[in-house]
Amino acid sequence: MASLGVVLKLLRDESGLTQEELASRSGLSARSVSDIERGLRRRLYADTAHRLADALSLSGAQRDGFVAAARGRAMPRPDPPALPLPLNRLVGRVDELASLGDALSPGNRRLVTITGLGGAGKTRLALEVAHGLLSAYDGRVRLLRITPEQDPDRLVDLVGTAVGALPGGGSQAVAAAVGSRPMLVVVDAFEHVLPAAPALEAVLATAGGLHSLVTSRVRLHIPGEHELALGPLPAQEARELFVDQGAGRLADSDSGLVGEICNLVSGLPLAIELVAAVGRQLPLRNLRDELAVGTARLDPALRDAVGWSIASATPAERDALTAAASFPAGWRLDGLAALVERQDLLALLRGLSDRSLVTDADDGTSPRWRMLDVVREHVLGSQPVIPEARRSAYVQYHLELLEGVQTLVGHERDWYAQLQAEEPNIEVALRWATDDADLLLRLATAMWQYWQSRGELATGRRWLERGLALQPAADSSTRATALWGLAWIAYHQGDDPTVTAAADELRRLAEARGDGAVRRNAATMDGILAIARSRPTEALTHLEAALELARRVDRPWILAASLLNLGLGSLAAGDPDRARKLLAEALRRFDALGDQRFHARCLGYLGIAALLQQDTSRASSLFTRSLNVFDRLGEPGGTAEGLEGLAAVAAAEGHPEKAAMLAGATQRLRETFAARALPVESRILGQRIDAAAATVPPEDWATAARWFRPTKRSLAPLAPVFHESVRGGVWALVAV
Structure with a gap:
């Protein structure tokens, strides 16, 4: 059972709030x-508990459980959601x-587009709809965020990444990943890749089980598209949102002023916020007067507000904001200091924060700031060329950051947390380094183990292959x-030909460089490929050679x-005795x-x-201990291996x-x-699982196999089966 402090921090983290934001x-x-x-x-007063629950946008059983814990009764650690939790509650939009x-229920509309001005609340509404449809889609709901930097020609790859397709396979790969069961993909901010509308049409035509909810400032004009045009909030809901987001309790005499302010920003939710x-x-009153003078004719309201x-x-301050x-x-x-060389940078950030252009996003490890997407879009739009x-300073900063993070062996949770926070920024650095093979590959090689551990195999492969294809080529060590x-x-993706080609080039580089470590890597991949091809004797020959080379290299x-x-x-x-000795030494x-x-x-x-x-x-016991670590690290590949091991144990035990x-x-x-x-x-494991499957009717096996649905980031939905199937109740998912 988790303590109140643990529960509050978990809920705050899930909501994306800092302590200061929650306090406010x-x-x-x-x-x-x-x-x-x-x-x-x-233990908290009831009023305090309810105010915190409101600030966290809690509802239903989750709210009741939190309030109970705040009043002195413990509650289980809550399960993380399948989709990002919005930072605030949705005000209004009941009819929408x-x-x-109804339109997006499985078997109904295949493509629904929410259109409207920036700041109309399209993304917020789409997330609410997606959460409401999780059950109808059996948990198969994905979110794809489009950013201004993304290439319309890559839309199919982006959709493929969202649904778990292998890279480079086009619409057919998306269709294979989706399968016959309905899946919903929310594509947010499609206006950034509007020329790709025909590509989305082709994907939907090929993947019969795919449904798409799109947000865009412009209609896609695709046959079969169902549009919902999202306008301003009605007057009462606009006033409610203003109070909810900023002013708190207002006197009755303020109601008219709030109505005027909301009218001056055309009732657009983000402008109101x-x-x-x-x-x-x-x-x-001063705010109303300022808005009336500065934005007498709001068109569009949000852009003028920003x-x-x-x-x-x-x-x-504007230069720092840019x-x-x-x-x-x-x-x-x-990071900002690498781009803006000023002694008064903190003072500049305070000035921008006072204008709500940037906000404090302290992650508990180092001071951090962020800006609303609409502000960022406005700023980037006013400076088309950086x-x-x-750009060079930005890339160099992230390269140095990655090289520093790589020293955190033994502190993988900290390593992963830092890279997860920076991943979209590193994506920008990668794009800005695409003309320099050496620089691009130094960034990508510093990230590939993170991408692999997080299950982002397609992303890692895309950047590595792009860097390896550039001319002039990177130096031989980086390559x-x-x-x-x-x-x-590629090995984890099952692409053995690519593994073979990489191993062959590694071998050539090793000979040219006289590098024992590279020679060891080539021998390792030869051995791993031999395992995949069911050639254990050949595999042992290569892997024994790799071990001998490793001893000569003398790198622990x-x-x-x-x-x-x-x-x-x-x-x-088939030699578990030798394997056990080798693995114990490796451990x-x-x-x-x-x-x-x-x-x-x-x-x-x-x-x-x-x-x-x-x-x-x-x-x-061993599978469970392994699983605990992998789940704590958030590594889906290792987690899947542990789950499969426990499945084989259950099969072997009848x-x-x-x-x-x-x-x-x-x-x-x-x-995923x-x-x-x-x-x-x-x-080894599959043989035992298949044998167990043969002992029960196929429909019974299929029903049981559909019971639990873990996410890439959490095994929380599986906690009950661990308590039942792992002997001694050793699964410690909710332990404090």
């Missing part, structure tokens, strides 16, 4: 929020919600590292990984290095060895229903990142 929304002090999260306050929910923030610092805020800033717009995921102070010097990353990603991590790989080859050869070395990821991987392979030795109790549940969860998890079951697991 709830009317508490930031110190009070901090005290609750640190466990200094374990009903209409969209912006001026409501100003209303916390400026008397409402323009008014930007125009009120000083030239130095630089900050390069960071779509927000920025740290050192100076080359600033060898990129080929190594590409080989592993490479040696530990080579021991692990040879242990894997021994499993493939010891990874533990000495503090590498949590490969600690978990060793445990999983030791679980397979135990299963081959008929020791299901030990296998269950529990086919539990085996089906866990095997089904494994399959659905792998569908388009990866294959690796050969050793597929043969």
Whole structure:
């Protein structure tokens, strides 16, 4: 059971709020929020609990559970949602919600577009609709955000990434990934790739199970498109939103002023939110007068509202804002300082924050800021060409950041958290480095293990292949590292020809450079490919050679990984005794290095060895320990391996229903990142699972296999089956 402090922090993190933002929304002090999260306050007044619940936009059972915990009764750690949680509650739009929910029910409309001005609330409404349709689509609801920098020619790849298709396969790959069961993809901000409308039409025509909810400022004009034009909020709902977002409780005499202010921004939700923030610092009458003077003819209202805020800033503040717009995921102070060399940068940020152009987004590790997308879009639109010097500084900053993060072996959670926060910014750096093979590959090779661990295989492969294809080519050392990353990603995707080609080039580079580490990498990929091709003797020859080369190179991590790989080859050869010795040695070395990821991987392979030795109790314990680490790290590939191992244990122990549940969860998890079951697991574990499936009617197995649906980021929906199927209740998902 989780404490109040743990629950509040989890809910705050899920809502994307800092302590200061939650404090502002709830009317508490930031110190009070901090005290609750640190466990200094374990019981709250009822009014305080309800204000926090309102600020977090909680409802239903989740709200009741939180309030109960705040009043002194513990509650389970809540399950993370399948879609991003909006930062605020949806005000109004009742009729639109009903209409969209009906139009998008499976079997009804295939394409629905919400159109309207920027700031009309299209994205917010689409998220609400998507959450409401999760059950109807059996959890198969995806979100694809389009940004201004994205290429319309890549729309099919973007949709493919959202549905878990392999890269480069076009509409057919999307159709294969979607299958026959209905799936809903929300495509947000389509106006940035409007020329790609025919491509979306082709995807929908090919993938019969795919439904799409699109938000766009312009209609797509695709046959069969159903449009919902989203206008301003009605007067009463606009006033309610203003109070909800900024002003808190108002006197009755203020109601008319609020109505005038909302009218001056044409009742557009985001414009109301912006001026409501100003209303916390400026008397409402003054705010009304300022808007009346500065925006007497609002067309469009939101752009003028943003323009008014930007125009009120000083030239130095506007320059800092322009630089900050390069960071779509927000920025740290050192990141902005790399682009804006001023001693008074913090003062500039405070000035921009006062105008609600940037907001504090402190992640608890370092000061961080962000700006609303509509502000960023306005800023970028006013500066179509970003100076080359600033682009170069941006790329160099992120390269240095990545090189620093790579030193965090043993602290993978911190490593992943930093990269997850920066990933959209790094995407910009990658795009800006596409004319320089060496620079692009240095960025991509610093990211490939993160992409692999997060299941973003298509993204990693795309950037590595792009860098490897550039001319003039990167230097041989950088190219060898990129080929190594590409080989592993392609292996997890089941693309053995690409693995072979990468290994061949690695071998040529190794000979040319006389580099033992590169030679070891080539031998490793030859061995891994031999495992995939069911040639265990050949695999052992290559992997033993790789281990010998690793000993000569004398780099601790490479040696530990080579021991692990040879242990894997021994499993493939049916020699669990040798595998166990090799894997135990690899585990010891990874533990000495503090590498949590490969600690978990060793445990999983030791679980397979135990299963081959008929020791299901030990296998269950090892798979579960591995699974705990992978789930904590948020690594879907390792998590799927652990689930499959536990499914095989359940099968071996004569529990086919539990085996089906866990095997089904494994399959659905792998569908989220388009990866294959690796050969050793597929043969050893799959054999036992298939044997269990043969003992029950196919329809019973299929029903059990559909029971649980994990997400790429969390196994929370699977907690009940772990409590039942893993002996001793060792699954610690809700442990504090």
